[in-house]
Amino acid sequence: MIRLSFSLLALLVAVSLARSPLPPLRVLLITGQNNHKWEITTPVLKHALESSDAFTITVSTTPAKGADPATWQTWHPNFADYDVVVSNYNGDLWPDSVRAAFEAYVSGGGGFVSVHAANNSFGDWPEYNRMIGVGGWGGRDEKSGPWLYVKDGKLYRDTTPGKGGAHGPQHEFAIEIQQPDHPITRGLPPRWLHTRDELYSSLRGPAENIEILATATSDLTHQHEPNLMVLQYGKGRVFHTTLGHADYSMLCRGFYETLQRGTEWAATGECQRTAEVPADFPTADQASPVALAGHPQQVPPSPKPAASATK
Numbered sequence: 001m002i003r004l005s006f007s008l009l010a011l012l013v014a015v016s017l018a019r020s021p022l023p024p025l026r027v028l029l030i031t032g033q034n035n036h037k038w039e040i041t042t043p044v045l046k047h048a049l050e051s052s053d054a055f056t057i058t059v060s061t062t063p064a065k066g067a068d069p070a071t072w073q074t075w076h077p078n079f080a081d082y083d084v085v086v087s088n089y090n091g092d093l094w095p096d097s098v099r100a101a102f103e104a105y106v107s108g109g110g111g112f113v114s115v116h117a118a119n120n121s122f123g124d125w126p127e128y129n130r131m132i133g134v135g136g137w138g139g140r141d142e143k144s145g146p147w148l149y150v151k152d153g154k155l156y157r158d159t160t161p162g163k164g165g166a167h168g169p170q171h172e173f174a175i176e177i178q179q180p181d182h183p184i185t186r187g188l189p190p191r192w193l194h195t196r197d198e199l200y201s202s203l204r205g206p207a208e209n210i211e212i213l214a215t216a217t218s219d220l221t222h223q224h225e226p227n228l229m230v231l232q233y234g235k236g237r238v239f240h241t242t243l244g245h246a247d248y249s250m251l252c253r254g255f256y257e258t259l260q261r262g263t264e265w266a267a268t269g270e271c272q273r274t275a276e277v278p279a280d281f282p283t284a285d286q287a288s289p290v291a292l293a294g295h296p297q298q299v300p301p302s303p304k305p306a307a308s309a310t311k
């Protein structure tokens with residue numbers, strides 16, 4: 001009887017330990033300026049992270065474009081209060097003090113996640129470009145660093161002259177996993193169809209300490225262009241996704257899952273809270289849109305015959 005009770009107690013303890021959730025990670029989501037519809041996409045990003053139960057989100061909205069220095073002085077997030085910073089920002093250069101604090105935060109071991117046009121931002125901020133590895137537009141060209149692409153599983157660094165950043169018309173496209181042994185990609189199908197989005201190509205930058213996790217074949221360059229990347233910046237980890245042009249681009253189970261995993265990995269170096277592959281993850285030939293009340297609010301443009309020069 002005593003032995004039975006003890007066994008039962010041990011079992012209960014084991015079950016409760018197995019179920020004890022890991023504490024949620026604290027995310028600072030920065031937005032407020034973008035050449036994209038940040039007012040529409042920020043709630044989707046928030047939902048994408050919150051729906052995993054792995055994160056608590058604080059949204060920090062910067063001053064508006066062209067704000068005067070006095071207004072910028074009112075914006076000084078305390079990065080140290082967060083496990084990871086996610087950027088949905090592409091706009092005016094942050095004040096010196098905020099940039100210095102952000103560099104210290106990431107190099108000191110903080111996590112950073114760059115989403116889509118966040119890699120268009122800050123073309124002239126060298127340390128930011130080292131964090132994101134590669135970026136597009138914002139004056140970027142061969143002087144910013146090589147164009148990175150993957151061919152036959154090998155990473156190429158093309159130093160020939162040319163502008164950084166391009167994309168053709170939006171479309172669904174296949175994401176191909178290049179590194180299946182990383183916590184962010186582990187267990188995902190080797191090839192899966194992403195919802196309608198821009199396929200960034202010709203991204204350029206210092207590309208130090210970078211690993212390409214997934215690519216898609218560009219209709220402009222005909223190369224495997226990086227879509228999901230990870231970097232080391234000092235003691236900090238960076239997850240860089242080029243996906244997410246519009247709300248309907250983010251409303252993809254593949255985007256949700258890789259953003260959740262990338263954010264957890266940037267915060268902790270692991271993907272324990274987000275390891276489970278959702279049953280509705282997209283397949284090689286079937287995209288998997290996420291249903292979210294009130295979305296999508298953006299209407300995709302009509303197909304264009306030629307490549308667009310806009311971001």
Ligand SMILES: [Zn+2]
Pocket residue numbers: 036116117198244245246311
């Ligand atoms: Zn875009």
